[in-house]
Amino acid sequence: MVLSERIRSFISVDIEDPLILDRIERIKETIVATNADLKPVEKENIHLTLRFLGEIPVALIDEVYRVMLSVKMEPFEIEIKGVGAFPRITSPRVVWVGVTKGSDKLREIHRQLEAGLRKLGIKPDSKGFEPHITIARVRSARNKQRLVKVLYELEDVEIGKIVVTNIRLKQSILTFKGPIYKTLREVKLG
Template sequence: MPRLFVALRPPPPIREGLLDIMDDVPQARWQDDDQLHLTLRFVGDVEPWQGDDLAAALAGIHAPAPTVALAGVGRFEHRGRTDTLWADVTGHDALAHLARKVEQACQRAGLPPEQRAFRPHITVARIARSAGAAPEIDHWLGRHARLASAPFTMPHLILYESVIGRAGATYEAVMRWPLGTAPDAPGF
């Protein structure tokens, strides 16, 4: 069963900047260049025919390519322990609009509605449970709090497959669709 998600990919100079901030947190599993993306919708394990239906529904999305910028860093916590470090982005309204379109496509493909709130970010590290309260995490957050970039555009909607292996997950782009500046259809 393929494990899928829908995302946007930052351009190479932005990914290079993100790779430069990956340091000094023990037991962090830093993302590599191929893993840097902004998830619009995690889909999960699906039957191959569901993946085909999803791809067909995603192909029908017409939306502007979002222009965003890096704007600081943050963390996600689980039970009081940091489990993820991420880079924040501006342009939440444009991203939320696109995420709603992706959600509608997922539901047209027969997938259950997403229950989690959409929080646009680019994951830079996963943190081992044993390091989730390490002081180095707070130091890293303080050191990179002013992370910023010039505005950049993410021009493609990408359907990824996440392949779990011994070394962790690798992400393979299954399909890609250009986003443009054409106005949305009336009524949407």
């Protein structure tokens, strides 16, 4: 890599528990069955984004890693529950599964990351942070009403619990088949 090169990147909690991934897959199958115009997230790409960084210089990777190392948080449990959509269920653009228990700790990690990233000159996250795991993107309004109905039916679905033990800096390589995520750095909590 050339030092002036830029990479598309984000900091995440990867979802790796096979049982949780299988449950998310079943939810994706249910929403895909609506025949809505969706782009589901591939199973191997399922994650919870703590902070999307966008295009950053390769030279900043180690600085971002140092910010990640400065996060003060012990491992903790999160509960993954419920299906929703941004901006809202009735106008879905992004379909997600939510986080109930542990969302306060994810917000605290996000807050600590924001403080450190700001010192590196990375602009603050303008959208705010709502812990979620994106499972599909809606491409058009095709069969929207059917999709909305199913989203309401899945609003309280219980998916399971996982223990968050690490956070990762990931590179997102965009290809015509979809993004490929590559772990650049990993920090264990605690």
